[in-house]
Amino acid sequence: DGGITQSPKYLFRKEGQNVTLSCEQNLNHDAMYWYRQDPGQGLRLIYYSQIVNDFQKGDIAEGYSVSREKKESFPLTVTSAQKNPTAFYLCASSIPLRGNEQFFGPGTRLTVL
């Protein structure tokens, strides 16, 4: 089955540690995105990538880093510089000429203790 996978679903880390969230897609989509969602709020864009080896900052990139070495993968690192990292993180991908429909993964809920 084609889709987007994010792992793990729940992640716990101690304050001050960097943590990397996984996002993999087998949809052959060029564009990939990372969003953050806080309780009762909408999604906010962290980073996006239109093509391999290229990515751009979104609205709230501070304290985060990404890489796009392969088309299928777009990992997000939450660094110790991120002041409030506890949140629900969502990865998405999209294909041109499909109405820009974004396909979302199931999300990773990160809790920093």
Added chain:
Amino acid sequence: DAKTTQPTSMDCAEGRAANLPCNHSTISGNEYVYWYRQIHSQGPQYIIHGLKNNETNEMASLIITEDRKSSTLILPHATLRDTAVYYCIVTQYSGAGSYQLTFGKGTKLSVIP
């Protein structure tokens, strides 16, 4: 991106049509209207999008006013599984298969038995 205004919450009886309004009075001529929904603790799901004309697919219908300043998402026969937060988003295609979605707080639709 143009901003949108949606009611915080709505109720709908099961089997009846659910009509979700959205105001986007500052929309520009080349901006699309998108609708996504998010069931609790899952990734958002694309529903439908449009530019000027009304649109219909297997999930819903989108009615856009002639002046494009507002739209209505219609779920023709709401079921309990349609209970979710519905996001109305206005965005512009930025080329190369990527674009930015700006999610507000959306409308929490509760379908009641």
